[in-house]
Amino acid sequence: MNIPFRTVALALTASLLASAANAQDVTLRFQHFVSPNSANPKHFIEPWAEKIEADSDGRIKVEIYPFMQLGGSAPDQFDLIQDGVIDGGWVIPGYQAGRFPEAEVLELPFMVTKSAEEASIAAWHYTQKYLADDFENVHLIAAHMHGRGLVHKKGPAVETVEDFGGLKLRGPSRPATLLLEKLGAEPVGLPVPAFPDALAKGVVDGGVITWEMSPSLKLDELTDSHTDVAGAHSLYNLYFIWAMNKDVYEGLPDDLRAVIDANSGLMASAWAGRAHDTGDAEGKLVMEAAGNQIATLSDAETDRIKALGEEVIAEWIAEKAEKGLSAAALVEDARAMVAAAQADGS
Template sequence: MLKSIRTIAVATVFGALASSALAQEVTLRFQHFVSPNSANPKYFIEPWAEKVEADSNGRIKVEIYPFMQLGGAAPEQFDLILDGVVDGGWVIPGYQAGRFPEAEAMELPFMVTKSAEEASRAAWAFTQKHLMDDFADVHVIAAHMHGPGIVHKKGAAVAEVADFEGLKLRGPSRPATLLLDKLGATPIGMPVPQFPESLSKGVVDGGVITWEMSPSLKLDELTDSHTDVAGDKSLYNLYFIWAMNKDVYESMPDDLRAVIDANSGLETSAWAGRAHDTGDKVGLEAMTASGNEIAVLSEDATAKIEALGADVTAEWIAEVTKRGMDGAQLVKDAQDAVAEARN
């Protein structure tokens, strides 16, 4: 009888342990570098976290930290994830110029359409074809683009290429700064968080960034005009990944990894892009309501800028080809991904 009781007790303990393992809870700490009221955190990052929690029946808890609250600066985000300082986060590979050169193909002037959702579908396809080796040491959840880059500046809106001459303009990436240089501006590369202070102190006369970031950066107060190019292509665009530490991902139980997998990939990338499309509408409305000048360049002026953008692309192809990559093929594959995303 005593033996039976002991057997039942042992079985109960092992059953409880098995149940505990099955119900293992995981807390993931993700961080980003902007206001929680910005479009991507508001319309993608936070809803993504909520969906992962719901899909896991609460077994995965995703904590989101804005403004790099867990430490480090925006350009260090990839390494913070890689080294396990954070479990995951939002990364702009272009903030580390030269480290991920193939990703720049998606950021070349007039490469993608003004639909961030379309551009993000293209970004995921291009990532799968060319960038997974670059990102092999982290677990990529999504790859996406923001909406069209807009020229925001103090004073009157730019109307001609000549109006760029001598302007000190913030640029977010190497392709963007290469184009600004071609336009005659003085490009100053800097992450988003530095832009408002640089404007207020006169370090820059303006810069290129999306409509959706304008309200949170107070560009209605810090600048006077906002200019887009004509047509359906973006003056410039920026490439992002939403990623997590690979060891953390691989250490999760199979069923919880499956939850992450179900909230990854093409459709998740498109969701991130839609967040920017939504934010762009809100940002444009806010800048319009402020009374600032809202302008669109003429088709003739846009064509001149596009021609300079083509020069940037040709020079980029030559540069990366010298470094052992097939620059022409990278550009073609990026263009094909964009075309496929539009169908």
């Protein structure tokens, strides 16, 4: 049977139009505030973007902009996402002190283990239970922690609590600065990008940050020693979210939202944590190769710091309880979630 050419042409046109509609292309612009060579961008953010593109058969393109290239500063990041200035990005809620008080629980001294993957699994569960309201105006993809926090400084490593006295040390969050004050140091609040310049100019003597950030911040050149605490728990940690604009997410076709969903949640949070663990191992090797002093405080000195950390926690609980938070219960539940993640990982 001969089918008229016009009928074939119309059918082909309709098919092509349907295919074009199904193959809707979306470009998402995400940004972060560190070097693309640091651990989270290298081992999580960029691979996550590549997986989104692959899983969507190229229908979603994810552009990643480091160093806040789309504008704003690191403390602005949550609002940039919420307000639709950018489609998504990496956020440290603690950079806006007091705005997300329940998130501070995970950053209290010795709260989480040195395994960023374990800590991030606990962080996702904690976020789902307690922080949904805080982040209701964005679409949450992952919630995670970085790896162990250490003291990096010019000159010899700290060996005792007394060695902290008078040191000007960069602190990344309110809980971390409270602990530094208890130790007798003078905390200086600085976002990550400002730390190297402050070191080079002598504004600070050092600071607390991870192994994995050390190479990109040139701490092999700007500091001489790196000191960890003893035991399985980290001196301090920092809480992060990976999120996108809610309207942008909800405006995606159902099948493309499903691609985002399949790469979100516990899976993505654990992945982000593993990225930091990988980066910590790499960063420590760079500091060792530079000949810098690598030290671990004794169990006795670590116990002294833990006792000061418990004072910070008790004061935090009292302060937040006055403002209506069930602060003691939050701390207890967070510790239980961390212990469960640690048990599952052992």
